[in-house]
Amino acid sequence: MSSVLSLIASQVIAQERPLSxxxxxxxxxxxxxxxxxxxxxxxxxxxxxxxxxxxxTLSFQISPRxxxxxxxxxxxxxxxxxxxxTFDRSFDLRYVLAxxxxxxxxxxxxxxxxxxxxxxSAEYLVATKNLGTDLAITAGIGWGRLGSDRGxxxxxxxxxxxxxxxxxxxxxxxxxxESARWFRGDAALFGGVxxxxxxxxxxxxxxxxxxxxxxxxDGRELFDRDTPLNFGVDFEISDGAHLQGYYMHGxxxxxxxxFRTNPRFPAVxxxxxxxxxxxxxxxxxxxxxxxxxxxxxxxxQQQTAALLAADGMELEAxxxxxxxxTVHIRNMRYIGRAEAIGRTARILTQTLPMQISQFxxxxxxxxxxxxxxxxxxxxxxxxxxxxxxxxxxxVRADISDASSxxxxxxxxxxxxxxxxxxxxxxxxxxxxxxDGPVRLDFGLALQAQYDIAPGLILEGRVQQKLVGNRDESxxxxxxTLPRVRSDANIYARADTALxxxxxxxxxxPGPDLYGRVTFxxxxxxxxxxxxxxxxxxxxxxxxxxxxVNEVRQREFDQGFELQDYQVTTGHGTLYYQFDNGLxxxxxxxxxxxxxxxxxxxxxxxFGNGWRVGAYATFTDVPFDDFGEGSFDKGLRIRVPxxxxxxxxxxxxxxxxxxxxxxxxxxxxxxxxxxxESLRTYHNPELRRGWGRFWx
Amino acid sequence: xxxxxxxxxxxLCCLLLVASCGNAPQQTTTISQIGQIIDxxxxxxxxPTTTQIxxxxxxxxxxxxxxxxxxxxAIEKPPLSSVLIGVGQNGDVETFTTPDGVSFSFRNGMLVAxxxxxxxxxxxxxxxxxxxxxxxxxxxxxxxxxxxDGEDQIIVRSFVCTIRRDQNTMLRESCQSxxxxxxxxxxxxxxxGIVGSRQWVSPERGYLSVEDIRN
Numbered sequence: 022m023s024s025v026l027s028l029i030a031s032q033v034i035a036q037e038r039p040l041s042x043x044x045x046x047x048x049x050x051x052x053x054x055x056x057x058x059x060x061x062x063x064x065x066x067x068x069x070x071x072x073x074x075x076x077x078t079l080s081f082q083i084s085p086r087x088x089x090x091x092x093x094x095x096x097x098x099x100x101x102x103x104x105x106x107t108f109d110r111s112f113d114l115r116y117v118l119a120x121x122x123x124x125x126x127x128x129x130x131x132x133x134x135x136x137x138x139x140x141x142s143a144e145y146l147v148a149t150k151n152l153g154t155d156l157a158i159t160a161g162i163g164w165g166r167l168g169s170d171r172g173x174x175x176x177x178x179x180x181x182x183x184x185x186x187x188x189x190x191x192x193x194x195x196x197x198x199e200s201a202r203w204f205r206g207d208a209a210l211f212g213g214v215x216x217x218x219x220x221x222x223x224x225x226x227x228x229x230x231x232x233x234x235x236x237x238x239d240g241r242e243l244f245d246r247d248t249p250l251n252f253g254v255d256f257e258i259s260d261g262a263h264l265q266g267y268y269m270h271g272x273x274x275x276x277x278x279x280f281r282t283n284p285r286f287p288a289v290x291x292x293x294x295x296x297x298x299x300x301x302x303x304x305x306x307x308x309x310x311x312x313x314x315x316x317x318x319x320x321x322q323q324q325t326a327a328l329l330a331a332d333g334m335e336l337e338a339x340x341x342x343x344x345x346x347t348v349h350i351r352n353m354r355y356i357g358r359a360e361a362i363g364r365t366a367r368i369l370t371q372t373l374p375m376q377i378s379q380f381x382x383x384x385x386x387x388x389x390x391x392x393x394x395x396x397x398x399x400x401x402x403x404x405x406x407x408x409x410x411x412x413x414x415x416v417r418a419d420i421s422d423a424s425s426x427x428x429x430x431x432x433x434x435x436x437x438x439x440x441x442x443x444x445x446x447x448x449x450x451x452x453x454x455x456d457g458p459v460r461l462d463f464g465l466a467l468q469a470q471y472d473i474a475p476g477l478i479l480e481g482r483v484q485q486k487l488v489g490n491r492d493e494s495x496x497x498x499x500x501t502l503p504r505v506r507s508d509a510n511i512y513a514r515a516d517t518a519l520x521x522x523x524x525x526x527x528x529x530p531g532p533d534l535y536g537r538v539t540f541x542x543x544x545x546x547x548x549x550x551x552x553x554x555x556x557x558x559x560x561x562x563x564x565x566x567x568x569v570n571e572v573r574q575r576e577f578d579q580g581f582e583l584q585d586y587q588v589t590t591g592h593g594t595l596y597y598q599f600d601n602g603l604x605x606x607x608x609x610x611x612x613x614x615x616x617x618x619x620x621x622x623x624x625x626x627f628g629n630g631w632r633v634g635a636y637a638t639f640t641d642v643p644f645d646d647f648g649e650g651s652f653d654k655g656l657r658i659r660v661p662x663x664x665x666x667x668x669x670x671x672x673x674x675x676x677x678x679x680x681x682x683x684x685x686x687x688x689x690x691x692x693x694x695x696x697e698s699l700r701t702y703h704n705p706e707l708r709r710g711w712g713r714f715w716x
Numbered sequence: 717x718x719x720x721x722x723x724x725x726x727x728l729c730c731l732l733l734v735a736s737c738g739n740a741p742q743q744t745t746t747i748s749q750i751g752q753i754i755d756x757x758x759x760x761x762x763x764p765t766t767t768q769i770x771x772x773x774x775x776x777x778x779x780x781x782x783x784x785x786x787x788x789x790a791i792e793k794p795p796l797s798s799v800l801i802g803v804g805q806n807g808d809v810e811t812f813t814t815p816d817g818v819s820f821s822f823r824n825g826m827l828v829a830x831x832x833x834x835x836x837x838x839x840x841x842x843x844x845x846x847x848x849x850x851x852x853x854x855x856x857x858x859x860x861x862x863x864x865d866g867e868d869q870i871i872v873r874s875f876v877c878t879i880r881r882d883q884n885t886m887l888r889e890s891c892q893s894x895x896x897x898x899x900x901x902x903x904x905x906x907x908x909g910i911v912g913s914r915q916w917v918s919p920e921r922g923y924l925s926v927e928d929i930r931n
Contacts, residue, residue, distance in 0.1 A: 287866050289920075290920070291868070292834060293832060297831060299806065299819070301804065302806050406806065408839045443739070444738055628867050629866065712838075713868050
């Protein structure tokens, strides 16, 4: 039997043998792409260096066939007059047209640097075939940069003469999609092989079709390209961490490091958080006076609060009638929301009198009820160990709007008013400034929150910088718009900064409606008032919100003073949460600089708290006035701590990559917008994560 | 573990947070979690063996547990042993927990759920296996396990099992699926119930060995 097991194990490893990334940080050989796909959702960060070119790339396998990459490049000695380096941002997309079959190869089409300034601009069609488990052979045809060595007349000329020549880029600011150049001009062939010598060691060789024309031009001459042949070796030093070395073009050595991670594979599936309290089934019914007695009611409430606290939750309020109980909880531990509901339900079977036959559990955030999950006690008893208990318990649960659940409820003693504070270190970064691509500040942040009454919160954050160099930036890029964001580097010079000081009121104006009004120092750069109203039925994938803000720009020192610039800004936003986790948001309205336009955002959300997304904003500011980058765009990743520690935690790190911070299309950063606070407590997300109900 | 390096990176990232203070609840949970990671990374003392645990369970100690039902258990991966204390009964399922909060639930002695191990057995449909064990033999018996995957979706693994009597008091249940194979053994007591067993939990955790303690 052990031989059977080991055979199975070796097959699994063979299938999961990791693929190698190129110097461009996409799956590939050395410089050349392949038609391979990474495992769905893989995130890979690659840093590579070769002959004066340093590339940092973040790649994401968006879907099983589609991958996207963002790259930040430094090329030395670029300016012919001063010898200064150039910094360039580029985006790639690759789509696998056909997966590999027994006889035919995988075929992929790719666009490289399709919205940048075009230094790396190239398109390709590529095929990769595995021979056995160890050897992969790749051949492709490239255009643009990938058609620059030994190029020949574009075969697409059969579709029209316009394919014969590649127009020069008309776009000096970057940021525009130049589809008029795609697949135009000379084409060239490339190819190569990769051989997985062992589970950790991969050897690669390729024939490159990139002539490095610009890098080798007069005045730059970064290296001698003696041959199109490149050789590389990839060694996986530990799971997900790769080091590569190259010998390129017969003259240069190169190096790269890649770190792979995958939101779908946490440290421990299901997490290793402690076991829940088991169900206490009812026995013969106890006497009826138990529930009506105030003393016993209060004891029950305290007991429930104590058990919830042990599970990382708080009892906010409770109402017990003859047969039903409604329990309002704050969940501070479980990103798997269904787990919080399931644990609360089990605790209630322990604490509530036997006659109570129905529980309604209401998760709360900022003092407002988000959804009401009603469970029959008999179902809980029956399904705790039922083989298909998760799905059956979902089907039997009633999930509905919670706007009226707070009537006649009894708040827990120590919930309002309550003061909480914390003092913790912080790190803050500024990126993509050519004078210093990475600048960091470290210091202490004092954060305090005073819950005055349900839904009424006074909150503030003060930061004291201890060390850092974000204040060294002296850039002053001209802007034709009000300088609503481009002075970020001046704001960063404040050593002691009042980041936020707000009074906020949250409420439920009616069924399916959520409201927020926030007043005060809303964010680093703006003071004012912000009001939001959101419509989101509990079981609807669709939501619609309106936000209006009247704000005035803050003084650079981030004290209490204000500057003169004042603006009314706001948006209508349509949200749609697809069942597969894709979250789409379309906003339209007026931005901070007074420009009108819309933002499109797409995120792939994972039930375990990960999130990877991108957004782009187009406003009535002409691309020329916007400046570098032409329009506002960015990437955002949220990384849950529990992925790495294997224990439940709601702590999430946000990584926002905004390649160019300009004044057009800028939005206010107000805290605790409504949709995010309730999204995961509503369907379809609650249903998607219901597998954790009995965890 | 699979992501030791990742954990180390996460640890470095989080070291900053250790110095946090305040009365906001999120902070404290993070600190305790970091303590746990440090425990995982550092060289850990080998825990007591099942024999040592059994020897320590004198009548006086068992009285301290309120004479609750007790078992001694050992998990294969990682190799850890503990006493199990009965904490609940729902129908014919008994739930036992270790002092540090890992629980095991048994239906008539057959493992139907674990919680807190990580890669937990969420549920096991052992009805057909139990009938075959009571009959003393069986072939083509279907057993269905459910687990959580990395995205918290329930995944179903089904096995086909053969049950045969090995010695008078020992039964073997050999199970196979396209991806996995395991063999559970059950020790039958004088009353015909399961008093000791070695049962497969999950690919990541291997087998659970468990034995009843009688006063």
